[in-house]
Amino acid sequence: MNRIKVGILVAAGIFMTALPAWAVQQSTRSSNLKFFRTNNCVLCHSRLTEPVRVSAHFYQWLNSNHEKHRVGCEKCHGGDPMAKDKVAAHKGVFNHASAESRLHPSNINTTCRECHEQAVDAFVTSDHFQKVLKDDGAPNCTTCHQHMANSVVYWPPDTVKLCAECHRENGSASKSLDVPRKGGDIVAAFTRADEVIDWSFYLINEGKKRRLNLRAEESELKKLQGILEAAKLKYHAFDIERSREMADQAFNSASRIKNSLAGRGL
Ligand code: HEC
Ligand code: HEC
Ligand code: HEC
Ligand code: HEC
Numbered sequence: 001m002n003r004i005k006v007g008i009l010v011a012a013g014i015f016m017t018a019l020p021a022w023a024v025q026q027s028t029r030s031s032n033l034k035f036f037r038t039n040n041c042v043l044c045h046s047r048l049t050e051p052v053r054v055s056a057h058f059y060q061w062l063n064s065n066h067e068k069h070r071v072g073c074e075k076c077h078g079g080d081p082m083a084k085d086k087v088a089a090h091k092g093v094f095n096h097a098s099a100e101s102r103l104h105p106s107n108i109n110t111t112c113r114e115c116h117e118q119a120v121d122a123f124v125t126s127d128h129f130q131k132v133l134k135d136d137g138a139p140n141c142t143t144c145h146q147h148m149a150n151s152v153v154y155w156p157p158d159t160v161k162l163c164a165e166c167h168r169e170n171g172s173a174s175k176s177l178d179v180p181r182k183g184g185d186i187v188a189a190f191t192r193a194d195e196v197i198d199w200s201f202y203l204i205n206e207g208k209k210r211r212l213n214l215r216a217e218e219s220e221l222k223k224l225q226g227i228l229e230a231a232k233l234k235y236h237a238f239d240i241e242r243s244r245e246m247a248d249q250a251f252n253s254a255s256r257i258k259n260s261l262a263g264r265g266l
């Protein structure tokens with residue numbers, strides 16, 4: 001997140017925990033569509049109007065970090081982006097519910113792992129994954145990262161609901177009924193840590209404009225950012241105790257930096 005946005009939010013006194021992170025991020029995203037001038041998946045799908053189910057997915061992608069980072073449709077769906085003809089282009093493309101699709105639950109980990117090794121490895125090596133493997137409703141990447149990952153289940157009540165699909169009386173995970181509440185608390189802990197780190201970076205940039213030397217604070221904040229990232233990986237491994245601890249460590253330390261910067265008149 002850039003500092004201009006943080007400035008506006010801080011000035012307005014808006015608590016970001018009230019918004020899913022993506023809602024804020026989307027507003028300033030710039031498109032990278034020029035890069036896809038010769039990609040026929042993008043060209044043809046950008047002109048489709050029907051069926052709406054298919055057409056809408058183009059727009060989901062258009063607003064995603066994947067589009068911004070030049071990840072085309074074929075990287076996830078397969079197919080041939082050089083082919084102009086629909087049938088030729090769709091060779092290897094299947095609806096994600098088909099076992100042949102690169103995005104079917106049994107293949108999706110391999111597909112996402114081509115670029116997200118750490119998140120996938122944390123996820124599949126977890127006890128959780130082994131325990132839910134046989135379960136039909138078992139979570140996979142898209143349970144939380146909805147289409148093209150332009151949104152994520154990051155709102156505590158949604159997380160509680162998701163975990164409670166199994167972690168409830170008579171559910172498949174009825175042994176651990178405190179999990180939904182803990183899951184909701186973790187994403188809340190991530191959000192506040194994200195925000196206070198951004199806030200502190202904003203203050204540091206303000207300080208730099210006044211030529212203050214804040215190198216020590218800046219390098220400490222970068223470390224805290226790393227700890228928060230590691231906490232998020234622990235969440236992918238469903239290690240919720242450790243994940244929460246690390247998120248709180250990042251939050252508490254970044255809060256101290258924020259307060260001391262504010263104490264210096266920033
Ligand atoms: C010439 C136009 C055209 C091109 C090129 C094209 N598509 Fe499509 N695609 C369509 C249309 C039209 C549909 C709607 C269903 C149908 O008519 O087959 C569709 C449907 C799809 C679906 C939904 C399939 C389903 O069964 O739910 C996916 C996924 C998809 N395309 C991905 C791709 C990818 C990936 C590429 C590039 C490798 C691509 N398309 C290239 C026109 C195109
Ligand atoms: C061809 C490479 C590639 C593939 C395949 C790929 N991604 Fe990504 N993904 C990226 C890049 C590049 C970024 C942006 C940089 C980053 O955050 O790592 C990204 C970002 C993300 C983010 C962060 C989004 C954000 O808003 O910060 C998530 C979540 C994500 N991808 C999930 C997935 C999932 C789930 C799959 C499989 C369905 C997948 N990706 C497949 C390359 C890929
Ligand atoms: C239980 C929910 C859940 C599942 C399942 C899940 N994720 Fe995530 N993921 C999250 C949350 C929450 C974040 C943090 C979002 C943020 O920082 O904005 C995240 C962040 C990410 C990121 C960005 C990492 C970063 O440094 O911020 C990537 C990449 C990612 N996930 C990939 C995946 C992949 C690939 C899978 C499937 C193996 C997966 N996730 C499964 C909830 C989940
Ligand atoms: C990061 C991986 C990724 C990229 C890039 C991506 N998709 Fe998808 N797409 C998915 C996943 C996962 C699903 C199934 C689950 C869902 O809808 O969230 C899906 C579903 C779809 C569907 C509905 C049919 C189905 O199989 O469920 C269409 C149509 C589609 N995508 C088209 C596109 C088009 C067109 C592009 C490029 C403009 C694109 N996608 C880029 C991951 C991706």
Ligand code: HEC
Nearest residue numbers: 131132135137138139163165166172173174175176179183
């Ligand atoms: C598809 C079903 C399913 C969903 C959804 C699910 N779990 Fe689980 N989970 C299980 C099963 C099965 C077990 C093992 C049995 C048990 O602990 O009751 C388990 C165990 C756990 C454990 C270990 C409990 C312990 O005390 O050892 C944790 C932690 C956990 N889940 C976290 C989560 C979180 C966080 C979510 C939501 C983001 C979630 N789970 C969603 C099925 C699920």
